[in-house]
Amino acid sequence: MKADQIIIEPILTEKSNIMREEECKKYVFKVDKRANKIQVMRAVKELFSVKPVSCNIVNVSGKRKAILPVSASTYRRGYGRTASWKKAIVTLASGEKIDKFEGA
Amino acid sequence: MIAKKSVEKQENSSVKLSITVKGDEAQKEYNELLNKYGKEAQIKGFRKGKVPAAVLERKFGEGIRVEAAGNIMDKSLREAFETVEEKPLGYTHPEVVGEPELRIGEDFSFEVKYDVFPEFELKDWKGLELKETQVSVTKADEDAELKAIQEQNSVVMDKKDGKVTDDSIVTVDYCELDEEKNEVDGKKREDFVFTVGTGYNYYKIDEEIKGMKKDEEKIIEKEYPEDFEMKDLAGRKVAVKVLVKAVKEKILPELDDELAQDVDEKYETLDDLKKALKDQCKDRAREKVDAELKTQAVDKLVEATEIAVPRSMVDVELEQSWRNFVQQSRMQEEQLLGFLEMQGQTKDQLLETWRADAEKSVKGQLIIGKILEDEKVEISDEEFEEELKKQADMYSMPVEDLKKSFGDNNLTEYLKSDMKTRKVYDMLIKEAKIVKGDKVKYADYIKG
Numbered sequence: 001m002k003a004d005q006i007i008i009e010p011i012l013t014e015k016s017n018i019m020r021e022e023e024c025k026k027y028v029f030k031v032d033k034r035a036n037k038i039q040v041m042r043a044v045k046e047l048f049s050v051k052p053v054s055c056n057i058v059n060v061s062g063k064r065k066a067i068l069p070v071s072a073s074t075y076r077r078g079y080g081r082t083a084s085w086k087k088a089i090v091t092l093a094s095g096e097k098i099d100k101f102e103g104a
Numbered sequence: 105m106i107a108k109k110s111v112e113k114q115e116n117s118s119v120k121l122s123i124t125v126k127g128d129e130a131q132k133e134y135n136e137l138l139n140k141y142g143k144e145a146q147i148k149g150f151r152k153g154k155v156p157a158a159v160l161e162r163k164f165g166e167g168i169r170v171e172a173a174g175n176i177m178d179k180s181l182r183e184a185f186e187t188v189e190e191k192p193l194g195y196t197h198p199e200v201v202g203e204p205e206l207r208i209g210e211d212f213s214f215e216v217k218y219d220v221f222p223e224f225e226l227k228d229w230k231g232l233e234l235k236e237t238q239v240s241v242t243k244a245d246e247d248a249e250l251k252a253i254q255e256q257n258s259v260v261m262d263k264k265d266g267k268v269t270d271d272s273i274v275t276v277d278y279c280e281l282d283e284e285k286n287e288v289d290g291k292k293r294e295d296f297v298f299t300v301g302t303g304y305n306y307y308k309i310d311e312e313i314k315g316m317k318k319d320e321e322k323i324i325e326k327e328y329p330e331d332f333e334m335k336d337l338a339g340r341k342v343a344v345k346v347l348v349k350a351v352k353e354k355i356l357p358e359l360d361d362e363l364a365q366d367v368d369e370k371y372e373t374l375d376d377l378k379k380a381l382k383d384q385c386k387d388r389a390r391e392k393v394d395a396e397l398k399t400q401a402v403d404k405l406v407e408a409t410e411i412a413v414p415r416s417m418v419d420v421e422l423e424q425s426w427r428n429f430v431q432q433s434r435m436q437e438e439q440l441l442g443f444l445e446m447q448g449q450t451k452d453q454l455l456e457t458w459r460a461d462a463e464k465s466v467k468g469q470l471i472i473g474k475i476l477e478d479e480k481v482e483i484s485d486e487e488f489e490e491e492l493k494k495q496a497d498m499y500s501m502p503v504e505d506l507k508k509s510f511g512d513n514n515l516t517e518y519l520k521s522d523m524k525t526r527k528v529y530d531m532l533i534k535e536a537k538i539v540k541g542d543k544v545k546y547a548d549y550i551k552g
Contacts, residue, residue: 013149017156102158 003043006035010101011087020101024053024094027101031057031088040088048100051093058087108213109184118414119220120201121188123180124213131208133179134172141168173206177214219414222470234400234536238543239389241382245545249381253367254356263353266318270301274313275350281323281343295349306334307344321347394533401532402468411467421462422455475528483520483527491523 010016011028019026031040037055044052065080092098108124142160143153150159161168177200204214260273268274276298280291298304300313312324325343332338357363364377371377430437441451492510496503510516 011149012159014151014154016149017159 001032001035001039003046006032006039006043007047008032019089020097024091025097026089026091027098029088029090031086033084033086035086035088037088041090044090048098050096050098052090053093054091056089056091058089060085060087109188111188118217120215120217121181121184122213122215123177123184124211125176125180127209127211130172130176130206130210130212133176134169134206134208137168137172137175169206169208173204173212173214176206176212177204177216181216219416222411222413222417224409224411224470224474234397234404234533234538235542236397236538236540237393238540239393240543240545241385241389242545245385246378246382249385250359250378253377253381254359254363257363257366258354258356260352261355263318263351266351268300268313268316268348268351270314271354272300273297273352273354274300274348275352276313277347277349278307278309279345280307281345285323285343287345307337307342309344309346313346313348316346316348318348318351321345397533397536397538398529401529401536402471403464405471405532406464406467409467409471411470413463413466413470417466418459418462421466422458425458425462426451426455472525472528475531476524479528479531483523487523488520491519 008030011030013028016026016028019028027044029040029044031043035043037057040057041052041055044050044055062082062084065082067077068080070076070078108122110122112120112122138157138160141164142155142157145155145160145164146152147155147159147163199217201215201217204212206212263272274297276296277292277294278296279293280288282288293306296305300310302310307324307326309324309326312322312326316322323343323345325341327341328334328337328339330339357366359374361373364371364374367377371380430440433440435443444451444454492506493503496506499506510519
């Protein structure tokens with residue numbers, strides 16, 4: 001897998017903002033479900049030219065959503081579901097930062 | 105707030121004002137705005153109002169900067185206009201030159217252009233040479249007026265002898281005949297009414313019809329010249345069957361005291377009426393002469409004075425005349441616009457043709473205003489009362505009521521300023537050198 005296939009998008013929340021303020025900055029990304037920690041670290045290194053020190057990965061399961069008919073021909077009801085995804089928290093070496101995400 | 109400002113005069117009495125605002129002041133304004141939005145902003149991933157400034161700046165920085173720039177300009181302009189000598193005219197907003205950009209931490213400077221009240225030197229308005237048209241009201245004019253009244257009071261009645269003569273009003277059926285004396289289809293008219301001698305009929309049979317009697321039928325044969333105005337009759341010999349159905353005549357009332365009393369109860373005798381008519385003629389002529397003198401005076405002043413009229417003033421004047429135009433045409437504005445479009449004109453083009461006139465009238469107003477100011481024309485209370493009385497007389501309502509209605513509608517000031525303007529005009533004419541102009545006859549003058 002290529003680096004830009006692995007990193008899907010950065011995650012921008014209050015929490016991720018706070019994580020960036022520490023000495024060793026942590027950046028949060030949504031990554032491809034098939035990628036492992038090593039691949040993510042390598043991709044971040046390649047894309048943003050920084051040195052990741054470590055990577056934590058969280059599998060986020062999709063949420064159950066509205067009650068919907070299973071198919072048009074039956075009255076049976078089932079649940080919808082949002083897609084599950086993989087979240088990666090990448091810690092950079094002390095003092096390093098990703099310029100692209102400054103102030104975002 | 106303003107660190108530096110400079111005023112630069114430009115043509116057409118407009119002014120360029122450059123203002124520089126200190127960087128930290130600008131920054132303060134920007135931060136304030138950022139805080140304001142920060143409290144309200146809702147961005148995905150953040151609770152309401154918890155969005156860090158940095159994020160907000162990155163997301164909406166451009167918009168906020170523009171708004172902050174606008175705010176700063178507003179504030180500083182307001183401040184500047186308090187101290188600057190050249191005040192802007194109330195018609196238009198100052199126009200910002202270019203697109204000033206707010207850079208954080210730098211001094212913010214911008215330029216605005218606006219129109220100021222035009223300055224001009226009032227030429228000597230005393231001793232203008234004005235031509236006064238000499239209008240002579242003669243006996244003939246009186247008679248014409250009297251005749252008009254006679255006409256107005258005339259009665260149309262059946263003629264006793266039923267004979268068609270000049271000025272009889274006849275009702276006829278007529279029809280064109282072909283060579284075998286048969287009626288031609290579609291050339292028949294029934295109950296056609298016209299006055300003999302006026303020529304308001306298709307076959308021009310005024311002469312031929314004379315002498316005919318009521319209920320008489322006659323075939324008129326007539327040859328038309330090559331250059332006859334009706335194309336299908338020109339150069340042809342035509343037979344027309346005419347049936348006279350009714351012969352009427354206009355009976356003019358006798359010129360006597362009774363007529364005078366009919367016109368208005370205040371006239372007792374014919375002589376009274378005649379005298380009143382004569383006065384009326386004279387008044388009308390006088391009014392027109394006065395109006396002419398006024399326009400002459402203003403025209404002369406406008407010509408002699410050099411004023412750079414700001415465009416915005418002329419535009420306002422144009423807009424005014426457009427509105428008048430719309431009102432006069434009694435159409436909806438959209439209808440009128442569509443109508444103009446049909447004629448291949450747009451509103452702007454039309455206004456452009458009016459521009460010269462509008463400019464002139466603006467100039468005239470400016471000059472009158474200036475004279476008003478220079479001469480300190482005031483309306484005293486007595487004069488005002490008198491004017492009110494006059495107006496009350498005109499509308500025949502009690503002075504008190506009129507006063508109240510003026511007061512209710514805040515028209516007192518308006519009336520006063522109107523009176524002032526009139527006073528200025530009077531002064532202009534009084535101080536002018538009146539030269540005797542062309543002699544004209546009353547009838548020509550009023551018509552022309």
